[in-house]
Amino acid sequence: MTEALNRHYQLCEEIGRGRFGVVSRCISPETGSHYAVKSIDKRLTTGDLLDSQSLIAEPKVLHLLSQHPHVINLHNHYEDDFHLHLVLDLCSPEDLYSRIVSRRFIPEPESAILMSQLVQAIAHCHSLGVAHRDIKPENVLFEVCNGRLKIADFGSAETFKDGELMSGVVGSPYYVAPEVLSGADYCEKVDVWSAGVVLYVMLAGFPPFYGDSAVEIFDSVRRANLRFPTMFFQSVSPSAKDLIRRMLCKDVSRRLSAEQVLRHPWIISAGGGSG
Known part of the structure; x- marks a missing residue:
């Protein structure tokens, strides 16, 4: 896990899992607010150019769209050699x-x-x-x-x-x-x-x-x-x-x-x- 992520958020239980990583609940100790963190293992996408490009594009798109009440909000993102972490609004398991x-x-x-x-x-x-x-x-x-x-x-x-x-x-x-x-x-x-x-x-x-x-x-x-x-x-x-x-x-x-x-x-x- 990225050290910067751990400095700012306390990671809790896993709440979802996808092709390239996991989604966990996390808490900001500073504010007490709860979020979801989507942690993507970049090594799982290295064989697919489209998947790699979408990983790079998603945080940029979310930054552009942020603060609309009906678009998932990106609060922070962290990246190291192996992982990309997106800190997002915490949503219900029921879609x-x-x-x-x-x-x-x-x-x-x-x-x-x-x-x-x-x-x-x-x-x-x-x-x-x-x-x-x-x-x-x-x-x-x-x-x-x-x-x-x-x-x-x-x-x-x-x-x-x-x-x-x-x-x-x-x-x-x-x-x-x-x-x-x-x-x-x-x-x-x-x-x-x-x-x-x-x-x-x-x-x-x-x-x-x-x-x-x-x-x-x-x-x-x-x-x-x-x-x-x-x-x-x-x-x-x-x-x-x-x-x-x-x-x-x-x-x-x-x-x-x-x-x-x-x-x-x-x-x-x-x-x-x-x-």
């Missing part, structure tokens, strides 16, 4: 995915509030020239101290300038936008597509595009044949379905921007506020 699984679906008013907070974070990222590129329920966390929604895991994030397109196939099967899979360059609206899938999943309990394998899922996403099965959507309002259609629009030029999503009547009328 949005766990919440949906345990409850089967999220009622419309609550979904509107969560979607408003999620898209506020996405709009903030886009305004600063950052595309997250891996929006999914597993990357939507809730802060321990107040339950506030936070988007996390910026390992796939990319920076862009106005009008500048991005490239590279990144994202997660159910949530990735069709233009990413086509191999063409794409814009930041890929995040709006992914958020639209998240909204569908919150209301229905299952994704709009699916299959028995990654290949089948990708084929379904490319076709983008959006349906609202009556059994699951009979009590969902026309306004909610309208917003989903506008977010899951295959024609990127007609797909809503994050700012436009926030102005949609369903978000405004269903009580989606600043949180």
Whole structure:
């Protein structure tokens, strides 16, 4: 462990584990505040250039985005020859995915509030020239101290300038936008597509595009044949379905921007506020 980290924080129990390291709870003896520290073993990424680049990029992106109420906040970071430690907001073990699984679906008013907070974070990222590129329920966390929604895991994030397109196939099967899979360059609206899938999943309990394998899922996403099965959507309002259609629009030029999503009547009328 980096000596500087140990000088400033008292490490506690492990609360998570990933491909490249562990997440632990830690306490600042100076303030008594609790945080999460994501400790990454850089030696595990040496064989993969993309993984190495994302490790370098993530703290820079988080510094750029910090202090937004719905983006995971980077409080400190420390690095030595073998490890990178990111001191982050402490979030609950229950992410949005766990919440949906345990409850089967999220009622419309609550979904509107969560979607408003999620898209506020996405709009903030886009305004600063950052595309997250891996929006999914597993990357939507809730802060321990107040339950506030936070988007996390910026390992796939990319920076862009106005009008500048991005490239590279990144994202997660159910949530990735069709233009990413086509191999063409794409814009930041890929995040709006992914958020639209998240909204569908919150209301229905299952994704709009699916299959028995990654290949089948990708084929379904490319076709983008959006349906609202009556059994699951009979009590969902026309306004909610309208917003989903506008977010899951295959024609990127007609797909809503994050700012436009926030102005949609369903978000405004269903009580989606600043949180």
